Amino acid sequence: MIKRRLSEKLGECFQRGIEAGFWSAAAGGAYVVEEPKQSTHGDFATNLAMIIAGREKKKPREVAAQLVELLAGEDELIARCEIAGPGFVNFFIQPAVWQSVLPEVCRQNEQYGLSAVGAGRKVLVEFVSANPTGPLSVGHGRQAVLGDAICRLLIATGHAVTREYYYNDAGRQMRVLGESTRARYLELLGLPFTFPEDGYQGEYIRDIARGMVEEFGDGQKETVEVTIFKERAERAIFADINSTLERLGIHFDNYYNEHTLYDSGLIDEVVAALRAKGLVYDQDDAVWFKATEFGHDKDRVIIKSTGEPTYRLPDIAYHREKFRRGFDWMVDIFGSDHIATVPDVLAGVEALGYDPKKVTVVLHQFVTLMRDGHQVKMSTRKANFVTVDELVDEVGTDVVRFFFLMRKADSQLEFDLDLATKQSQENPVYYMQYGHARLSSISRKAEEKGVARGELADADLSLLKEPEELALLKMLAAWPELVESAALDLEPHRVIFFMQEMAAQFHSYYNKQRIISEDLALSRARLWLAEGLRIILRNGLNLIGVKAPESM
RNA sequence: GCGCCCGUAGCUCAGUUGGAUAGAGCAACGGACUUCUAAUCCGUAGGCCACAGGUUCGAAUCCUGUCGGGCGCACCA
Numbered sequence: 001m002i003k004r005r006l007s008e009k010l011g012e013c014f015q016r017g018i019e020a021g022f023w024s025a026a027a028g029g030a031y032v033v034e035e036p037k038q039s040t041h042g043d044f045a046t047n048l049a050m051i052i053a054g055r056e057k058k059k060p061r062e063v064a065a066q067l068v069e070l071l072a073g074e075d076e077l078i079a080r081c082e083i084a085g086p087g088f089v090n091f092f093i094q095p096a097v098w099q100s101v102l103p104e105v106c107r108q109n110e111q112y113g114l115s116a117v118g119a120g121r122k123v124l125v126e127f128v129s130a131n132p133t134g135p136l137s138v139g140h141g142r143q144a145v146l147g148d149a150i151c152r153l154l155i156a157t158g159h160a161v162t163r164e165y166y167y168n169d170a171g172r173q174m175r176v177l178g179e180s181t182r183a184r185y186l187e188l189l190g191l192p193f194t195f196p197e198d199g200y201q202g203e204y205i206r207d208i209a210r211g212m213v214e215e216f217g218d219g220q221k222e223t224v225e226v227t228i229f230k231e232r233a234e235r236a237i238f239a240d241i242n243s244t245l246e247r248l249g250i251h252f253d254n255y256y257n258e259h260t261l262y263d264s265g266l267i268d269e270v271v272a273a274l275r276a277k278g279l280v281y282d283q284d285d286a287v288w289f290k291a292t293e294f295g296h297d298k299d300r301v302i303i304k305s306t307g308e309p310t311y312r313l314p315d316i317a318y319h320r321e322k323f324r325r326g327f328d329w330m331v332d333i334f335g336s337d338h339i340a341t342v343p344d345v346l347a348g349v350e351a352l353g354y355d356p357k358k359v360t361v362v363l364h365q366f367v368t369l370m371r372d373g374h375q376v377k378m379s380t381r382k383a384n385f386v387t388v389d390e391l392v393d394e395v396g397t398d399v400v401r402f403f404f405l406m407r408k409a410d411s412q413l414e415f416d417l418d419l420a421t422k423q424s425q426e427n428p429v430y431y432m433q434y435g436h437a438r439l440s441s442i443s444r445k446a447e448e449k450g451v452a453r454g455e456l457a458d459a460d461l462s463l464l465k466e467p468e469e470l471a472l473l474k475m476l477a478a479w480p481e482l483v484e485s486a487a488l489d490l491e492p493h494r495v496i497f498f499m500q501e502m503a504a505q506f507h508s509y510y511n512k513q514r515i516i517s518e519d520l521a522l523s524r525a526r527l528w529l530a531e532g533l534r535i536i537l538r539n540g541l542n543l544i545g546v547k548a549p550e551s552m
Numbered sequence: 553g554c555g556c557c558c559g560u561a562g563c564u565c566a567g568u569u570g571g572a573u574a575g576a577g578c579a580a581c582g583g584a585c586u587u588c589u590a591a592u593c594c595g596u597a598g599g600c601c602a603c604a605g606g607u608u609c610g611a612a613u614c615c616u617g618u619c620g621g622g623c624g625c626a627c628c629a
């Protein structure tokens with residue numbers, strides 16, 4: 001918020017400089033105001049003078065001097081300016097400005113950090129979208145938590161978010177699932193059976209079959225149709241997936257069944273629409289989409305010679321529905337193994353006359369699970385993969401969510417079970433939670449001692465002038481902007497890094513300065529600072545869906 | 553062979569549309585509990601930002617190439 005104020009002032013000066021004939025408007029929009037890494041370089045710095053100089057063959061430091069001249073008279077905001085290095089202008093903000101942030105934080109409380117940049121835009125976030133063939137694996141887990149955190153960020157920034165889970169309960173995969181279940185059912189009855197070659201070997205199939213034995217006895221042994229087995233399996237597995245998502249604190253607004261696309265004729269409609277535009281042709285008994293028209297290296301089959309669509313066609317039809325349902329922005333969260341489908345879908349919606357730029361695909365890399373210093377090998381088909389449920393059993397929801405979010409989506413994520421299992425010390429989850437607990441505890445302690453912080457209006461915040469205190473106040477001020485950028489860039493990990501930094505600064509401050517002391521006025525000011533920090537930590541933890549404990 | 557992602561401290565990773573002397577956690581070593589919670593803090597050590605060119609006032613960041621790792625490249629999803 002302070003940065004924004006400074007940017008506006010700087011913009012005005014830039015404008016006045018143009019009017020005064022110091023420089024042209026060429027540098028407009030090209031310069032930045034940023035926070036220097038080094039505190040000796042001020043609270044903020046701008047490269048404006050260097051940009052102007054570069055465009056107009058002037059000396060950067062001379063331009064900087066003119067700029068500083070124009071900024072004179074802003075001493076309510078700026079304590080002093082310095083020209084440094086190749087032509088940076090460094091700004092030192094008045095301490096009173098930083099202190100003024102605190103009442104704002106405390107007044108807004110839960111609201112602090114929320115914004116309206118989303119302007120109520122309708123966003124559809126599609127994630128997980130696992131077909132009901134088995135329990136959620138750790139890869140799904142990452143996607144589930146990532147998607148949910150992105151949704152929380154988008155909601156916090158004023159977007160109208162719909163969380164959607166897209167699935168397919170028809171198709172070959174599900175048929176194999178039904179056959180696998182039947183095989184186990186017959187096996188349990190001691191009857192001859194043939195297990196499908198690429199069947200699902202997990203123990204959960206046996207559990208489902210056991211349920212069917214209890215329900216039907218041997219009443220289904222003659223059943224040739226695989227439907228009932230498929231349905232029972234699907235129902236049981238979906239219930240399992242949903243309970244896992246529930247444990248992670250994730251709720252979907254909508255489940256979209258691929259089947260509805262067929263039932264309502266939307267698949268045929270898409271083919272007809274593409275055909276009408278001449279973007280589809282028949283060859284070798286199959287129907288091809290002219291992906292080459294959209295810069296791809298080859299055309300793609302959308303209907304096989306068997307008459308069955310490939311996955312591309314429903315995917316395209318589904319995304320067309322997202323547009324037709326009136327969403328302004330569509331976010332797809334996929335595992336990196338689905339990368340090949342992305343260009344096809346985007347070309348498809350473009351072919352149908354929609355703007356593919358309204359679709360943002362977040363691809364996340366895989367999760368490798370480490371235990372006892374070794375990678376846990378996993379194979380989906382076989383029984384030996386670790387489920388999200390097992391992970392939650394082992395380390396709890398907070399740790400699972402935190403670990404899945406602490407890397408950017410682009411990075412492969414190493415989930416170190418040895419580290420995650422540790423209840424103390426080096427486990428990074430507890431660092432922030434402990435910060436929150438400590439802050440809560442201080443407040444309780446103060447009340448016990450009868451030095452409650454009192455009314456905010458009565459506190460003398462100008463007493464918060466230690467370097468550590470000003471640094472903390474700056475972090476409070478930076479919070480809303482951080483939330484906004486993390487949201488718009490769909491990068492929840494930034495929230496974690498910010499909060500870790502803030503918790504670190506607080507812990508350090510705590511060890512150096514006493515909050516509750518003999519000096520009542522100072523105590524009150526510091527207690528309000530503590531309250532501000534607590535608010536940010538709690539709001540931040542809420543954003544990533546991790547609990548903010550009052551004590552630990 | 554082609555496309556996408558990645559390569560930063562011993563390990564796991566940050567690094568905001570190109571900015572000033574490249575950071576954190578863990579691991580290692582040495583310290584701090586009579587005091588608001590030591591699940592904490594302070595200090596030390598650790599680097600050719602894979603490599604080579606290029607773009608410019610300025611590159612971990614942008615471009616090209618090379619090497620190394622991951623994921624894809626179906627009339628599977």
